[in-house]
Amino acid sequence: MKTHAVAAAVTAVVLAPLARPGYVLRYDMVFVPRQPLNWEMLAPADSLPRAVPLDALVSVANLAVPGWLLQRLALVAVVYLAALGAARLMPAERTGPRVVAALAYAWTPFLAERLLLGQWALLLAYAALPWLVAAARDVRAGRPGALPRLVLAAAPAAVTPTGGLIALAAVVVLLPLRSRTTAIAAASVLGLNAPWLVAALTGAAGGVSDPQGVPAFAARAENWAGAWWSLAGTGGIWNAATVPASRASVLTPVVTLLVLAIAAAGLRVLRRRLPGVADRLLVLAAGGFLLAAAGAGPGEPLLEWVVGHVPGGGLLRDGQKFLIPYALALALAFAAGAERLAGVFARRFEPAAGRMVLAGAVLLPVAVLPDLALGALGALRPVSYPADWNAVADRVDAAPGEVLSLPFEGYQSYSWTRGVVVRDPAARYLDAPVLMNDALRVGPVTVAGESPRARTVAESLAAGRPAAELGFRWVLVRSGTAGQPPASVLTGLRLAYAGPDLRLWENPAAPPAPAAAPDRRVLALAAHGAAAAIVIFYALALLRRRPTPW
Amino acid sequence: MAKLATFVVALVAGGVLGAVGVIAMMGAVNPSADHVAQTTDIVDASTSVYGTR
Numbered sequence: 001m002k003t004h005a006v007a008a009a010v011t012a013v014v015l016a017p018l019a020r021p022g023y024v025l026r027y028d029m030v031f032v033p034r035q036p037l038n039w040e041m042l043a044p045a046d047s048l049p050r051a052v053p054l055d056a057l058v059s060v061a062n063l064a065v066p067g068w069l070l071q072r073l074a075l076v077a078v079v080y081l082a083a084l085g086a087a088r089l090m091p092a093e094r095t096g097p098r099v100v101a102a103l104a105y106a107w108t109p110f111l112a113e114r115l116l117l118g119q120w121a122l123l124l125a126y127a128a129l130p131w132l133v134a135a136a137r138d139v140r141a142g143r144p145g146a147l148p149r150l151v152l153a154a155a156p157a158a159v160t161p162t163g164g165l166i167a168l169a170a171v172v173v174l175l176p177l178r179s180r181t182t183a184i185a186a187a188s189v190l191g192l193n194a195p196w197l198v199a200a201l202t203g204a205a206g207g208v209s210d211p212q213g214v215p216a217f218a219a220r221a222e223n224w225a226g227a228w229w230s231l232a233g234t235g236g237i238w239n240a241a242t243v244p245a246s247r248a249s250v251l252t253p254v255v256t257l258l259v260l261a262i263a264a265a266g267l268r269v270l271r272r273r274l275p276g277v278a279d280r281l282l283v284l285a286a287g288g289f290l291l292a293a294a295g296a297g298p299g300e301p302l303l304e305w306v307v308g309h310v311p312g313g314g315l316l317r318d319g320q321k322f323l324i325p326y327a328l329a330l331a332l333a334f335a336a337g338a339e340r341l342a343g344v345f346a347r348r349f350e351p352a353a354g355r356m357v358l359a360g361a362v363l364l365p366v367a368v369l370p371d372l373a374l375g376a377l378g379a380l381r382p383v384s385y386p387a388d389w390n391a392v393a394d395r396v397d398a399a400p401g402e403v404l405s406l407p408f409e410g411y412q413s414y415s416w417t418r419g420v421v422v423r424d425p426a427a428r429y430l431d432a433p434v435l436m437n438d439a440l441r442v443g444p445v446t447v448a449g450e451s452p453r454a455r456t457v458a459e460s461l462a463a464g465r466p467a468a469e470l471g472f473r474w475v476l477v478r479s480g481t482a483g484q485p486p487a488s489v490l491t492g493l494r495l496a497y498a499g500p501d502l503r504l505w506e507n508p509a510a511p512p513a514p515a516a517a518p519d520r521r522v523l524a525l526a527a528h529g530a531a532a533a534i535v536i537f538y539a540l541a542l543l544r545r546r547p548t549p550w
Numbered sequence: 551m552a553k554l555a556t557f558v559v560a561l562v563a564g565g566v567l568g569a570v571g572v573i574a575m576m577g578a579v580n581p582s583a584d585h586v587a588q589t590t591d592i593v594d595a596s597t598s599v600y601g602t603r
Binding site for chain 1: 553555556559560563564566567568569570571573574575576598599600601602603
């Protein structure tokens with residue numbers, strides 16, 4: 001019960017601004033009032049399936065829950081389950097070390113930076129990992145119901161390709177080799193990954209990515225101690241604009257050293273209390289750390305080759321996201337080390353001295369990262385969509401057809417988001433296929449996207465040729481942003497709606513939308529159905545057993 | 551003796567946490583000129599970049 005209270009308190013402090021109405025829109029985090037459920041959500045035609053099956057899940061959930069509430073449920077689940085999962089996984093009899101583990105895992109630079117980058121779905125994998133490791137421990141111990149819990153813990157992680165791969169790697173590494181249960185678990189988690197695998201294999205976007213993305217998305221030095229030391233403290237995200245300013249403090253690397261020293265002291269305790277699992281978790285953590293560090297070290301040329309030549313290699317370019325197992329191992333070892341240190345003080349002096357040490361360990365993550373509190377000091381402040389979005393959505397609904405969203409930039413800041421950069425909401429707001437530019441600007445560098453069609457459209461627009469020639473039914477123009485289209489681009493279009501924030505142009509000469517390949521749709525549907533069936537099967541298997549403590 | 555030890559441990563732990571917290575918070579509310587990290591508003595509303603390193 002105490003651990004629930006701690007998890008609730010951490011969640012409330014981190015997500016306090018979400019008590020206000022509206023939507024938190026930041027970078028990749030785009031929730032809309034009602035996200036449509038269409039084929040683009042199941043298998044995007046022109047881009048890599050980076051949000052598959054996430055988008056379909058959000059669309060289905062949106063049928064019952066409005067977007068503003070869904071966003072709050074998702075973010076609360078991330079922080080609450082991360083804290084509670086780490087506390088429950090921590091092998092300690094007393095509450096103190098469990099609370100240390102909860103804070104050490106839920107109040108981290110990793111969580112703060114990915115939250116500020118809007119990658120809430122990746123954070124679902126972060127929140128799920130302690131539960132997955134606990135289930136793996138129980139599978140190894142032969143406890144009944146452990147296998148269903150393992151697969152169900154992997155399910156929220158597998159809503160994105162990266163999370164799905166981390167979950168799959170965790171299952172393979174944590175469970176014993178050459179075991180029937182391992183084979184079943186791995187096959188099941190592979191099945192959870194089927195939606196994005198099928199979408200990637202059948203999509204038009206090329207499988208390889210621009211190698212320029214490796215240095216652009218490599219781990220970044222947040223202070224004087226360098227990129228690798230930033231990673232050691234679970235920070236080091238590539239985007240300077242999503243780093244809490246306290247990470248630049250001169251003392252942060254010193255605190256990282258202190259945390260690592262305490263964690264090193266706790267390793268022996270952790271390995272003794274989690275026999276087999278702790279060692280394997282450390283192997284997983286080391287692998288993740290190497291992937292995270294590869295782009296910011298001598299491994300960069302090799303990584304560039306992989307990203308540029310191996311289909312799917314682009315998943316590795318933002319390596320810092322693979323720190324998730326490392327963050328968990330560090331939190332558990334730190335808590336074990338703090339418990340050991342507290343024991344030494346309690347024996348040498350008195351129990352109260354030990355409790356002081358534990359209290360210090362609980363507060364250390366907060367002291368070194370105080371600006372995660374209150375939604376990163378207001379960065380997670382909700383905003384409201386301008387009324388234009390509903391008006392435009394209604395018009396597109398009335399005459400569905402492909403939409404070209406201009407300026408042809410995937411990410412822009414707006415006055416109504418208070419200047420915060422956010423992904424173009426059109427693809428999720430409008431019930432129609434929306435072509436967006438998948439090239440990404442990172443400072444002065446533009447990392448090319450994978451969609452051949454987006455590249456063709458970008459070239460045409462850059463040459464000032466009319467958008468009407470490109471065959472889209474609708475052209476949406478977002479006002480008040482950089483890169484407004486010149487008049488020549490809008491030639492031949494009829495203005496269907498004009499508001500202060502959006503203008504919608506209709507292309508009277510638009511040809512009928514090309515029919516999508518039915519095979520691809522069938523495959524996408526089958527993959528999503530298979531993943532859903534796996535989840536339902538294991539949920540029923542768990543329900544048939546007597547209630548378990550989780 | 552024992553109570554003094556607890557007091558000293560609390561003092562040291564509190565001092566370290568306080569120093570770390572105050573310095574980290576000072577950085578958060580008053581970032582140095584060479585540190586471009588920001589977590590709240592981007593003043594230029596015409597930005598078209600995904601991020602900066």
